[in-house]
Each structure stands twice: as structure tokens, then as C-alpha cells.
Amino acid sequence: MDAFSYxxxxxxxxxxxxxxxxxxxxxxxxxxxGYIGTAGLLTxxxxxxxxxxxxFFELGLTDDKYQTVKIAIKNAWLHFSDxxxxxxxxxxxxxxxxxxIVVSTVSLMVHIYSLxxxxxxxxxxxxxxxLSLFTFSMLGLVLSSxxxxxxxxxxxxxxxxxxxxxxxxxxxxxxxxxxxxxxxTRFADMxxxxxxxxxxxxxQSFDFETLNNPTTYxxxxxxxxxxxxxxxxxxxxxTWALILIYIGGMGKSAMFPLHIWLPxxxxxxxxxxxLIHAATMVVAGVYLVxxxxxxxxxxxxxxxxxxxxxxxxxxxxxxxxxxxxQEDIKRVLAFSTMSQIGYMMLALGVSGFEGHEGxxxxxxxxxxxxxxxxxxxxxxxxxxxxxAVHSNFMKDMGGLHKYMPVSSIVFLVAALAISGIPPFAGxxxxxxxxxxxxxxxxxxxxxxxxxxxxxxxxxxxxxxxIFFNKQTDYGDHKPHEAPVSMLIALVFLAAMTVIxxxxxxxxxxxxxxxxxxxxxxxxxxxxxxxxxxAAFGIGMAYLMYFKETAYPQKVASAMGSGYxxxxxxxxxxxxxxxxxxxxxxxxxxxPIAWFDRRVIDGFMNLLGVTVEKTAERIKFIxxxxxxxxxxxxxxxxxxxxxxxxxxx
Amino acid sequence: MIEGVSLFEIMSLTTILFFIGIYGxxxxxxxxxxxxxxxxMVNAEAINFVAINKYLSPAVLQGQVFSLxxxxxxxxxxxxxxxxxxxxxxxTTKIDIKEVEELKY
Numbered sequence: 001m002d003a004f005s006y007x008x009x010x011x012x013x014x015x016x017x018x019x020x021x022x023x024x025x026x027x028x029x030x031x032x033x034g035y036i037g038t039a040g041l042l043t044x045x046x047x048x049x050x051x052x053x054x055x056f057f058e059l060g061l062t063d064d065k066y067q068t069v070k071i072a073i074k075n076a077w078l079h080f081s082d083x084x085x086x087x088x089x090x091x092x093x094x095x096x097x098x099x100x101i102v103v104s105t106v107s108l109m110v111h112i113y114s115l116x117x118x119x120x121x122x123x124x125x126x127x128x129x130x131l132s133l134f135t136f137s138m139l140g141l142v143l144s145s146x147x148x149x150x151x152x153x154x155x156x157x158x159x160x161x162x163x164x165x166x167x168x169x170x171x172x173x174x175x176x177x178x179x180x181x182x183x184x185t186r187f188a189d190m191x192x193x194x195x196x197x198x199x200x201x202x203x204q205s206f207d208f209e210t211l212n213n214p215t216t217y218x219x220x221x222x223x224x225x226x227x228x229x230x231x232x233x234x235x236x237x238x239t240w241a242l243i244l245i246y247i248g249g250m251g252k253s254a255m256f257p258l259h260i261w262l263p264x265x266x267x268x269x270x271x272x273x274x275l276i277h278a279a280t281m282v283v284a285g286v287y288l289v290x291x292x293x294x295x296x297x298x299x300x301x302x303x304x305x306x307x308x309x310x311x312x313x314x315x316x317x318x319x320x321x322x323x324x325x326q327e328d329i330k331r332v333l334a335f336s337t338m339s340q341i342g343y344m345m346l347a348l349g350v351s352g353f354e355g356h357e358g359x360x361x362x363x364x365x366x367x368x369x370x371x372x373x374x375x376x377x378x379x380x381x382x383x384x385x386x387x388a389v390h391s392n393f394m395k396d397m398g399g400l401h402k403y404m405p406v407s408s409i410v411f412l413v414a415a416l417a418i419s420g421i422p423p424f425a426g427x428x429x430x431x432x433x434x435x436x437x438x439x440x441x442x443x444x445x446x447x448x449x450x451x452x453x454x455x456x457x458x459x460x461x462x463x464x465x466i467f468f469n470k471q472t473d474y475g476d477h478k479p480h481e482a483p484v485s486m487l488i489a490l491v492f493l494a495a496m497t498v499i500x501x502x503x504x505x506x507x508x509x510x511x512x513x514x515x516x517x518x519x520x521x522x523x524x525x526x527x528x529x530x531x532x533x534a535a536f537g538i539g540m541a542y543l544m545y546f547k548e549t550a551y552p553q554k555v556a557s558a559m560g561s562g563y564x565x566x567x568x569x570x571x572x573x574x575x576x577x578x579x580x581x582x583x584x585x586x587x588x589x590x591p592i593a594w595f596d597r598r599v600i601d602g603f604m605n606l607l608g609v610t611v612e613k614t615a616e617r618i619k620f621i622x623x624x625x626x627x628x629x630x631x632x633x634x635x636x637x638x639x640x641x642x643x644x645x646x647x648x
Numbered sequence: 649m650i651e652g653v654s655l656f657e658i659m660s661l662t663t664i665l666f667f668i669g670i671y672g673x674x675x676x677x678x679x680x681x682x683x684x685x686x687x688x689m690v691n692a693e694a695i696n697f698v699a700i701n702k703y704l705s706p707a708v709l710q711g712q713v714f715s716l717x718x719x720x721x722x723x724x725x726x727x728x729x730x731x732x733x734x735x736x737x738x739x740t741t742k743i744d745i746k747e748v749e750e751l752k753y
Contacts, residue, residue, distance in 0.1 A: 624752025626682075626745055627674050634670060 003054065004069050007090050010047050010100065011143060013040045014136035021129035031115060033125035037132055038111040041104065044139070048097075048104040055097050056508055066513040068093045068209055070145055078148070083204050089145035091208055094509045095290055095365055099142035102372045105496070106279040107135045110271045113380050113489035116482060117271055117387060127167065127269065134160035138280050142287065146206040147196045147245075150288065154192070154252070157281045158185050164276060165268040177264035184261040188251020195244030202230075202238050212294040220299060235303055242296055242304035246311075249285025254338045255345065256315040260572055262338055266330040266392075270383030273330060278337050278379050279372035286344045286368055293361060293511055297353045309349020309440075313447045316342030318570075320454040324461075325556075325567040328392045329382050332462055333375070336418065339451060340371050346448060347433040350440035351511060358511035359518060360436035366505040367433055370425035373500055374417040377493040381411045384486055385466060388479035394465045398548075401467040403479040406487055408467045410494040415463045417497045419456035419534045425501035427531075431520060434530055452530055456537025464545035658699040665692035679733045679743045683726065690722045 017040040021033050028036070059067070069092040078086040111131060118124050137156035144150040159182075166178030200206050203220055210216055224236040232240060249255075254262035265277045276282070289296060289308055296305045316339045323335035344364045351360025384407050389397055401408045417424035420431065430452060437445040482490070507515040520527060544551040556563045565571065621632075665688055672685030694715040701711020737743050 622752050624749035627677075631674055634674070 003059070004051070004090075004092055005071055006047070007051060007071060007092065007143065008073060010044055010051070010104075011136050011139040013044050013047075014132045014139065016040070018129055018132035018136055021125055021132060025125040025129055028125055030118075030120070030124040033128045034111070034115045034118075037128035038108070038115065040132065041108045041111045041135065044135070045104040045108045048100040051092070052097050052101055055092060056094075061515070064514055066094050066508075066515075068513075070209055072145075080200075084200060084206070086146060086148045086206055088149065090143045091145035092143070094513060095287070096142050098365060098369060098509055099287060100139065102369055103135065103138050103142060103280050106275055106372055106376045106493075107131070107138075109376065109380070109489040109493055110275040113274075113383070113486050114269075114271045116485035117383055118269065119483070123167065127164075130160060130163050130167070131272075131275070134164065134276060134281070138284075141284060144208075146208060147199060147211075148206050150291070151189075151193065151196055154189065154248070154284065157276075157284065158182065158189070158252075161185075161265070161276050161281055164272040165265045167268055167272065171267070174267040177261075177267040181261040181265050184258055185251045188248050188258050191244045192248020192251075195241045195246075195248065198237060198241035198244065202241065208291055211292065214294075217295055217298045220295075224300065236300055239300045239304050242292065242299060243307055245292065246285075246289060246304065246308055249288045250311065251285075252288075253282050253285030253341045253345070254315075255285065255311050255342065256318050257572070259315065259319065259338050260576055263331050263334045263569070266328070266334050270330070270379060270386060273334070274376045274379030274383065277334065278375040282337060282341060283344065283368050283372070286341060286348065286364060289345070289348050290361065290365060293348065293351075294353070296348075297351070297511070305349050305351075307349075308345050309444060312342045312345025312347075312349055313437075313444045314342070315339070316346060316451045317447050318342075320451045320458070321566050322569050323458045324454060325563060327394055329385070329394060329397075329462060329466065330379075330392055332458060333378055333382060336378075336455065336458065337375055339455065340367070340375065340418070343430065343433055343448065343451070344368050344371070346444060347436055350437045350444060353511050355512070355514065356516050356518070358516070359432060359506075360440070361511035362506045362509055362518070363429055363432035363436050365509045366503075367426075367429035369503075369505070370417070370429045370497070370500050373493055373496040374414040374424075374426055377410060377414040377490065377497055378418070380486070380490055380493065381407050381414065384482035384490065385479075387482060387486075389474075394462070397466045397472060398469040399467070399471040400479060404467075404481050406481055407490065410490045411463055411467070413494045413497055415459040417501075418459050419538060420452055420530060421456075421534055421538075422531065423498070423501060425497050425499075428501040428520065429505075431527055431530055432518065435524075435526055438526055449530065449533060453533040453537040456534040457541050460538045460541030461545050464541060468546050470548040655699060655703045658695070662692040662696045662699070665689075665695070677745045679736070679745055682745065683729050683733070686729075687722060687726065690718060694718045694722075 017037055021028070021037060025033070055066075055069070059069070071090040071092070072087055073090065074088040076085040077088045080086075111128070114127065114131070118127050121127065134157060137153050137160055141150055141153035141157060144153055162178050162182040165181050166174050168174045196206070199211070202223070203211060203216065205211055205216065220238055224230075224238060227236075230237045235243075247258075251258045262277060262282070266273055268277070296302065296308065319335040319338035319342060323332050323339060326332045326335060344367050347360045347364030347367060349360070351362075351364065352358055353361075384404065385397065385400065386392055388400070388404060391397070413424065417426035420427045422428075434445060434448050434452070437448050481487070504517075506518040510516055543549075544555070568574075621628075669685045669688035669692065672688065673682050676682050676685065697711040697715040697718070701709070701714075733743055736748065740748060742748060
């Protein structure tokens, strides 16, 4: 539709910003490059808000339904066959508009925050160039109109994540972390690509609009019923394609067992962790499942969706357990992110499709939205604390409340939000997830319920240990409140965290695009239960950590090896190193390398050596005397003539 | 047809001429003498062309035209060879082939 044709500017502005800042990074100095990047993002933010307003209120409902708007930039950009072609286009529907708001808001806040945080860093301009690249890729990802485009941008966000994790490239740990993140996500993306190709082959389209059309998935269902032979382990090829696509999403969203890169990714600058590894890029997997939700729900009775739910619930629990024991504040937040993304996956996995049954879908998207706000806030506050204390570890902190009152308050807001205490944003979205899970499966609900308590506990453990607990002696170097630019971002996000829970989300986003009404039933035992659970977690944290007590030590020793396992992240890094080094490298790669060096190279060397040795032997023929050559020539001619004459 | 002379006699003459040329080319070390031997071989061939043309198909003149070409080519080739020899002489002050054997392994 023409009314939205300006939307191509939304990803284009950060791209131009990246090119400009990238080419002039050496010439333009701080803070001009930061202002340029921020100005670009401000434009994008304005455009996103305008788009949201236009989409939800001006265009509004047609036949009680939000319509999908597709703007074709280029039709049949890649032409495979008459039926199968890749277009370049922009897709605007409720979830992409919601993601536009999330990405542009958080990115703008991170841009503003970094003006203070990256102050007097040598790579200031480079940092802003990378941020613009990331923002461009992420906005492109949300606006993609087909699977192939989303894959292109998927890789672009992967690259920008790689660049930003390895931003301090003189630090070996940062380099290792960036490589790890890149390799793990690339490994998952391989499955994603296979899934895309399978969807293209069996579904005859890459286009989201076509794929999510009821006629398409009915055709696919009929095809599955008639082609039982195309199945593996009882699941049809199309279901496998969806599962493979989900593995791609698992890699990006750090779901178990591909989560190992996320904690290490905290080596990057803290604003990057807030933007990429908390609010936007890591929820790309959730977004991908939501994008293809009709397919996940309808194909083969939603088997693929059950996988999503189980993986989500398990990751939520797994990460929450690890988060209880970590000492590095950024790692606690990283595992918390993983746990919350698990929540979103769980919500999508338990969702139905029509009307109020689609509560889970709506709740997942809602949680994505609110989580982006409060988790970005938590990370940015953590950045302010690290900036003040110059350490990532909780043992170096304590009693910071009196030095950094603003940070303390915004951190408290965010911690209350993530714990699910009303009226903060996290309460509404988390409660809807739990309601949806309760209707679907009691075990999944119980996991979610348990995780809610654990979340409250580890967040307040963090809060009390940073801002209260012992009075650490900071010596001459007293911690100080963050500069204004950082505080602006913090306060804005805190305000968002407070108000965003009251957005009537279900009237905007739903699985079948038909708005419905959902309320919190305050008297419902489920609601009261989850609030009590959160309060219990907070209370436990208060008892153990508000003052310096001996309880944490006692609990840790009572847990015995369980504590040790959780603290060492269940030894998953070691397991991966074992698998890659001891099994893949030693047992597979080394024999192959030996075969290559000894047999293949050996044969080639043999050929070379033979030729060389032979040449060494017969080179005396080349005397350099013309008459010798003539002699050979004449005798050769004579010999041939003789042969012809006598042996004809 | 030339009265009293058979093709065999003419061919014998050219064969002898040709092998004298080969002998000279292989044995003489003076470049000028080798060039002269080369000319002998070329001339033997030119005679062959004319004779065979005359005895096999006297109606057409291709063989004779060829021999004219050969003569022209031989002249050009001689000029070129002499230029090379002259240049070699300027470089090394020798025209003895045994003394000039740089182009070996």
C-alpha cells in the first residue's frame, strides 16, 4: 500500500549512518559521531512511532482484522521457477510494528546512553558505526517479507553481534567470546538454512504472507496426508523443516543446548549487551516462531510447537538455576535473559490460534516487549555500576545505594518488573504467560511458576548485594552517579517499564490478527499465587542478602555438589570443549588430516618428485649445440621413414 | 619432359644435393657454412617441385609457383639468418657454433 511506502527509510537511515560513520571513523571525533548516530536513530524512532500510529489507528481494523501490508521493493528478485521466487519487500503487520517500536526505542536509548558510557574510548566512532550496522540489520530483519530476506538479515545481525562482542579486540577473552558466539550461531544457522530450503521445496513459497495463508497450510496438510513416505521418525518433512528453522532460532535466542555463547558475549561493552544480547537480537528466534506461527500451529497438529514449548520451558528453568549462583553481575543478567526468552518460547508453544485461545501468542509478544524495556534497563544500570566501580563482580560492590541513588531506584523498578510485582510491566506479561501455560499443561505451568520465584530471588540477590549488604571501602576513588546522558536513558526506560504493562496489548497483537480482550482477574488463585511466589523470592533474598549474613554460605554448603554444578553452568562449556576437541578434533579431524597429508598430498608429491628426478636424468640431451638438435631431428625423421617403408 | 633425362635422374640429383646439405649442416661449425648447407637443402626441394610438377601433371603450374615461393622465402630467411649471425658476431666476436652454447640446461 502506498501509504506505507516510506517505511523503507526505517532500515535505510541506519545503513547510511553506518556507511558514513564507517568511512569517516578516523576523521570525525567524539562526540560528533555519536551525535550523528543518535540523530539518525531519533529519526528512525519517530518514523517507527508514526508507523505504529498509522497502522493501528489510521489504517485500523478491516473486517475486524488487522491487515498485512506488503510493500514490494522488487518482485522476483531471485527467480527459481515459475512458482518459486524471492521478492524483496517490507511486511507490516502487528508484530513487525511492535518490533519496530522495541528495536528503535532500545537502540535510541543505547545510543544516548553510550554518549556517556563510551566517553573517551578510542573506538568511539567505530562503536557508533557498528551500532548503526546492527540497528540496520535488526530493523531489516523485522521488516523482512520472506524467509530468505530474514535469513540475510539474520546473518547480518550475527556479524554485527560478532563485531560488537569483539569490540575490545586487544582483549583475548573478548576475541574468544566473539568467535564462540559467531561459530555457535552459525552452526545453528546451518539448520535454519536447510529448514528454509525444505520449506521452499515442500511449501513452494518463501513468502510469509503466502505461507501463513490458510489455503497454503491446508494444501501442505493434504500433501502430508498423501505423502506419508516423506517422513522421518513419524514426522513429515515439513514438520522437520519447521523444527530445523526453530533450531536456527534456538541458536540466536540462546536456548538450551545452544546457549553457551550468550554468557561469554558479555565481554562486549555493556550498552551492546543491553541492545543486542538482551532486548533485540536474542529475541529474533521468538520473532521467527511468531512470524511462522500459523504454520507451527497447524502443520501436523502442532508437533513443532510442542518442541518450542518444551525447549522454552527447560531453558527457562535451566538458566534460572544457573543465574542463582553466578557472581558476575552481567552473567546473572545474561542467564536471566536466557530464562526470560525461554518464557517467551513457552508462551508461544502453549498458545492456541483463535480468539482467546491465542492468549499465549499475545503473552509471548507482550513479554518480548516488556522484557526488552526492563532488561535493557537492567543492563544499562549494570553498565552504570560497572562504570562507577570498575568491576563486574558482586564481591567488589555493596552499599552503593548512597553513592548512586538514581541507579538504585531504576534498578529496583526493573527488578520488580522482572519479578512480576504489579503494577510493573513484567507482572502483566508474565502472568498471562502463566495463565496460558496453566490451560495447556500443568507441568509446564509449574516450571514457569517455579522460575518466577527463582527470578525474583536472583534479581533481588543482585539488587541487595549491589546496593546494600556490606559497606565496601572504596578508598579514595568514591563511586559516583552516572553522567546525564546515561541517566536520561535509564529514566526513560524506567518510565517505559512502569507504564508499558498497561498497554492493552491483546487489542493490537494476536495470533489470528483479530483483537480480543484479556484482563487480569485479580481474585484468580493463579494471579495471587504468582504474586506470592515472587514476594517469597524477594523475601528470601532480603533475608539472605540485605545485610551481610552467613545464610548464603550455609545454603551453598547444604546444596553440596548441586551448587558447584550450577555455579559452573552444569559444565556445559567443558562438555562442548570435550566434544569438539576430544571427539571431533581427535577422532575425526585428525585422521582426515592424516589421510590428506599422507595419502592425497603424498601422491601429488610423488608425481612431482618423479618428474623432477626424470628430468634430472635426461637433461644432458639439452646441450645447447644446434647440431645436436639437428642430429636428433634428422635421425628421428630417418627412423620414421624407415618404419613407414619397412613396416607398412 | 626433358629429352633424354628421366625423373629418376633428376630425383637422384636432388637427393644427393639434399644429403650434402644435411651433411654440411651437421658437420660444419661455422654458421655461414651451415647457412649455405641450409640453402642447398632448400634448393634441392625447389628442383624437386619443378621436376615432379613437370613429370606428373604438366598441364598445371602449381609446383613451379611453389618453387618461386621457396626461392623468395629462402632469400628472406637468409637475410634474417645473416642478421642474426651478424648480431651474434657483434656480441661474442665469434661465429663458431661450438663456442656459442648458452642455451643449454
